[in-house]
Amino acid sequence: MRAVRYHGPKLPLRLEVVPQPEPGPGEILVKVTAAGICHTELHFLSGLLNLGINPLTLGHEVVGKVDKVGPGVTAPRVGERVIIYYYVGCGRCAHCLVGDENLCDAIQAEYGFVTDGGFAEYVKVPARNAVRLPDGLSDEAAAPIGCGVTTAVHASALARLKAGEVVLVYGVGAVSYGLIQMAVLAGAEVIAVSRTTAKLAKARQLGAAHTIGATEGKVAERVRELTHGHGADVIFEMVATKETMAACTQAIAKRGRLVFIGYSEDSYTVHPIQLVITEASVMGSVGNTLGELVRAVDLVASGKVQTVVDRVLPLENFQQGIDALAKGELIGRVVLKP
Ligand SMILES: NC(=O)c1ccc[n+]([C@@H]2O[C@H](COP(=O)([O-])OP(=O)(O)OC[C@H]3O[C@@H](n4cnc5c(N)ncnc54)[C@H](OP(=O)(O)O)[C@@H]3O)[C@@H](O)[C@H]2O)c1
Ligand SMILES: [Zn+2]
Ligand SMILES: [Zn+2]
Structure with a gap:
């Protein structure tokens, strides 16, 4: 599959062909349909934010459709439109126990930060990290909910x-x-x-x-x-x-x-x-909880909060989006479509 890969500070992002992930036990495979570019991407590129993991697929504002489920996922989820919660906490530390996975002491995955994210055709996540999106909200408009x-x-x-x-x-x-x-x-x-x-x-x-x-x-x-x-x-x-x-x-x-x-x-x-x-x-303030993602989806679906999307670009034009963001040209997000 195609993916936009980060190779470390001050190196260009590259569109590459990488193996399509296979969902493991409890996981699902999401076919990405929209992924927002956050300003944090620029911090990865400058090296201001350096988590030391690369090559890595960036992208933490991710919407898509469930394509396949791994063993043990019994709920009928194939075909569901979802938005990704980008943290997978350990579930056992003092922070996870009260739902603050964004502060987890032993983070298991963080999509687009330390784990392959959504600037790709597919991403695999635990089933609970894929939150159902209501109808009436387009994929492009929903993507900036994920972080924005x-x-x-x-x-x-x-x-x-x-x-x-x-x-x-x-x-x-x-x-x-x-x-x-x-x-x-x-x-x-x-x-x-x-x-x-x-x-x-x-x-x-x-x-x-x-x-x-x-x-x-x-x-x-x-x-x-x-x-x-x-x-x-x-x-x-x-x-x-x-x-x-x-x-x-x-x-x-x-x-x-x-x-x-x-x-x-x-x-x-x-x-x-x-x-x-x-x-x-x-x-x-860093990130959010899973509950806050569910609340954010409700706020946007009910029209109380709007997302602001400046433009939608095909995945391969990712550099145009990054450049426009760096130049401060955007009113709201750029959303990539794989
Ligand atoms: N803590 C978290 O959980 C979290 C989550 C998401 C993002 N972030 C961070 O939050 C920041 C904003 O993210 P974003 O995605 O919203 O970025 P963004 O869309 O690029 O917005 C930042 C805005 O700040 C304005 N700005 C830049 N320099 C300025 C200055 N000197 N004076 C006044 N305004 C200035 C820019 O507009 P003008 O230059 O046109 O004024 C720009 O549109 C980034 O540092 C990002 O990494 C943190
Ligand atoms: Zn972000
Ligand atoms: Zn934890």
């Missing part, structure tokens, strides 16, 4: 987002479109910051009350003005450069929560007094 929407569902819960709070989303891309809609659903007032006008226009369309052009500078001052000095109760940092992190820290409200989702080469520096006098918290 799930990350937003998870981070919003971690941030303990409440009605009436001010939420700042710094950097507007595919994950941010999920965050903006989750914040609006929670009854928060959203301020979105980005450098591209068209991305901000889409943010407003999805419910952001205010937008700030990052190129204008003075983002923190603008946030204070818009909130009559209060600042942002929850800040989702999607960019995390020195400049954006400084602005986020200055914009945080008393008892505010700064949540890192994105990251860059830069380190975060803060004088403790800034956290002491505001009683602010700084936290990170």
Whole structure:
């Protein structure tokens, strides 16, 4: 089968022919029909994220159709449309026991990270990792749920987002479109910051009350003005450069929560007094739980949250998608179709 293979930092992705996987006991084989390209792919390519496993098929936002089941899968699943939950936890550690597979101490598989993912014609996963997709949601529109929407569902819960709070989303891309809609659903007032006008226009369309052009500078001052000095109760940092992190820290409200989702080469520096006098918290958010994927599918299927797809490309044109993402040209995701 054809697959887009990662060979390590600073090496190009290559379309290669690899053996089609065979589902083992309890596993199913999914014929991939749509796979979103996440910004995390760029971190693999630059080497900022280096999990040391290659060659590897990338792709963790994966939708497809069940093609075949392995021994022991008794439920009639062949032909079912599914979206992949990209973690397989050990099922036994303290995190897995409460459903936090994204924090597993002995991860068994992580599709598109350490295990072959969805930029391929087929992917095999344990049957429980293939979540049924309702009709009426196209494969292309569903793919960005897998990371884009799930990350937003998870981070919003971690941030303990409440009605009436001010939420700042710094950097507007595919994950941010999920965050903006989750914040609006929670009854928060959203301020979105980005450098591209068209991305901000889409943010407003999805419910952001205010937008700030990052190129204008003075983002923190603008946030204070818009909130009559209060600042942002929850800040989702999607960019995390020195400049954006400084602005986020200055914009945080008393008892505010700064949540890192994105990251860059830069380190975060803060004088403790800034956290002491505001009683602010700084936290990170990674991935999601299986339950959060099921919730994300429901939110999109019921029309409460929309995914944003900029373009759909055939698998072999993956490089066009990667380049457009790196240049910041996309409003939402690129989805590949094997
Ligand atoms: N923690 C997790 O579980 C998780 C999950 C998914 C993704 N991520 C990470 O989250 C980040 C965002 O992912 P994504 O897929 O949503 O990326 P994306 O679609 O590329 O969106 C990021 C957006 O940030 C904006 N941006 C970049 N530099 C900026 C700057 N200096 N000031 C203001 N805006 C800036 C870009 O738009 P403009 O330049 O046009 O403003 C871009 O559209 C990435 O670092 C990714 O690896 C983390
Ligand atoms: Zn992702
Ligand atoms: Zn575990």
